[in-house]
Amino acid sequence: MIGDGKDGEIYKVADDKVVKYFFKEETHQRELEAMQIGQTSSIMPRLYEFGDNYIVMEFVKGISLARHMKRQGQIDEDMTKKILFVLDEFKRLGFTRWDTEVRHMLMNEEGEFKVIDHKRAFTSDSPVPTKLFKGMKKFGLTGEFLEHVKNLNPELHYAWKKLK
Ligand SMILES: Nc1ncnc2c1ncn2[C@@H]1O[C@H](COP(=O)(O)OP(=O)(O)O)[C@@H](O)[C@H]1O
Ligand SMILES: [Mg+2]
Incomplete structure (x- = not known):
């Protein structure tokens, strides 16, 4: 685990990827929508995969x-x-x-x-x-x-x- 906040837990799953698990479906949906829309921008981590209560995204090293x-x-x-x-x-x-x-x-x-x-x-x-x-x-x-x-x-x- 590399991070845990109020809304989820973040695990490193590869050199360049993390998975964020959400406690609530509503939060998951909201964050997913923003990340999808944000894929045209360099400020948004790459979105690799998502499912029921998780999002796999780019690990930002820094x-x-x-x-x-x-x-x-x-x-x-x-x-x-x-x-x-x-x-x-x-x-x-x-x-x-x-x-x-x-x-x-x-x-x-x-x-x-x-x-x-x-x-x-x-x-x-x-x-x-x-x-x-x-x-x-x-x-x-x-x-x-x-x-x-x-x-x-x-x-x-x-x-x-x-x-x-
Ligand atoms: N894509 C990422 N790359 C690197 N670290 C991350 C990434 N996503 C989350 N983290 C780490 O996990 C912590 C919690 O993530 P965050 O998305 O803020 O969770 P929450 O929604 O619960 O507040 C962050 O402060 C950061 O340290
Ligand atoms: Mg946070």
């Missing part, structure tokens, strides 16, 4: 954004661009939740973010990434991140400020 912040103690402009790309992809895919948690953003060995745990993609409605901000705040890095956003995408920065 560290989470949470761990990255803890190690580096900073978010630079390049990292900000990568985070904004993830949020853009949520929009492009039609998700209504334009947010995720810092522990659910995993950076692989190629330096790309893959996001896991999509059960709330269509059931939450978050135009502003408040969960992400909260995760950054823990490391005192929200201000730094928002400064980069302001430089890279002033319209987005303004929209967040207005909607918050």
